[in-house]
Amino acid sequence: MAPRPFRLGRSRTGLGIFATRPIKKRTTISEYRGKMLGLDAALKAEKSGNRYLYEVNSKWTIDGAKRGNIARYFNHSCNPNADTFIRGKRVFIRTIKNIEPGDEICYDYGRDYLKNVIGLENCQCSRCRKRRAKQRAETRERNARRKKRLEAKGLTKGKAVKTTAAKKTKKSVKSRKTRR
Ligand SMILES: [Zn+2]
Incomplete structure (x- = not known):
């Protein structure tokens, strides 16, 4: 050699x-x-x-x-x-x-x-690091989109309130529809 x-x-x-x-x-x-x-x-x-x-x-x-x-x-x-x-x-x-x-x-x-x-989940090879970075980016994007949606609905106050409020709104819309 x-x-x-x-x-x-x-x-x-x-x-x-x-x-x-x-x-x-x-x-x-x-x-x-x-x-x-x-x-x-x-x-x-x-x-x-x-x-x-x-x-x-x-x-x-x-x-x-x-x-x-x-x-x-x-x-x-x-x-x-x-x-x-x-x-x-x-x-x-x-x-x-x-x-x-x-x-x-x-x-x-x-x-x-x-x-x-x-x-x-501990593999530090380039492929696994890239895969995990992509997953993190996707999660960040999802969260950002969710935040935007909630903001568009004017629900910009505390997080816990936000989630419940969002759920309630959805529900009431649905029930109104079924009632018709
Ligand atoms: Zn790997």
């Missing part, structure tokens, strides 16, 4: 891996290195809080917690630009998109990890 096309840097969640030059799609850039653990040892490591375990197959897990394993710094993303592949018992990281210098390189850790370790 040529010298690393990436460096370790500050990311949103701590440390991450950032490209230092353009990297073509489908380039193998790193290997997930560490001690091979059998089933019992892997379970024990997991219980002790080791978050750098890569399950290679039903028998073997790589303990990638050692600092020498640079691949442990690739962060998770739900919209990744890299992925992992297995050759025998070895695990490699390769790009799945063309990558520009400065881009953070991430791969998808999988649904289980996202659900059980990161937490679905």
Whole structure:
């Protein structure tokens, strides 16, 4: 492998891996290195809080917690630009998109990890942050529209009063209609 096309840097969640030059799609850039653990040892490591375990197959897990394993710094993303592949018992990281210098390189850790370790609503990847920002903007817009509607009805006093008053108005309009 040529010298690393990436460096370790500050990311949103701590440390991450950032490209230092353009990297073509489908380039193998790193290997997930560490001690091979059998089933019992892997379970024990997991219980002790080791978050750098890569399950290679039903028998073997790589303990990638050692600092020498640079691949442990690739962060998770739900919209990744890299992925992992297995050759025998070895695990490699390769790009799945063309990558520009400065881009953070991430791969998808999988649904289980996202659900059980990161937490679905805690994911800090760019896609999840965008999704949450959009949701917040939509809520803000909805609230602004609601406020405008109420103001148009001349109900600009205290919030609690506003809501009940608005409901009452609606109801009375309805009942008048049914009466006719
Ligand atoms: Zn995400």
